[in-house]
Amino acid sequence: MIPNVVFISLRYVFLGLLFIFLIVVVRAIYRDVNAPEEAASRAPRKKKNDLPHLAIVAADRNLGAKCYLVDEVRIGRAGDCQVAIDDTYASQQHARVYESDGSYFVEDLGSTNGTYVNGRKISYPLELRQGDRIKIGKTVFEYRP
Secondary structure, X not given: OOOHHHHHHHHHHHHHHHHHHHHHHHHHHHHHHXXXXXXXXXXXXXXXXXXXXXXXXXXXXXXXXXXXXXXXXXXXXXXXXXXXXXXXXXXXXXXXXXXEOOEEEEEEOOXXXXXXXXXXXXXXXXXXXXXXXXXXXXXXXXXXX
């Protein structure tokens, strides 16, 4: 038989462990409640897929390809364009997408057939919004911030 002293000792050990557990839980809650500013100031790094980009949604080639907008992006048939498209309806230097004050804009560069955003021909830089479709020749890009 096990003496009563062992059972009493085990009860006190269990209560002590329970008390320590409660202290740890209360400290964790206190830290979470009192440190939201610190968490907000530490902005998480953006993954590559989180960066604003243009996705090709309609084209003869490269369907589904993405062009990440980290700098000014020129679109056209010329080899020096960041996005070179093989489309006979596109000009050599057709359009550009650039960032200004945290927003992205698309601008036609005097192309022959024009640049269309959501089915409308643009003649001045236009701010892009999520889901906007940019049509250059037969190629259609979708803006995804």
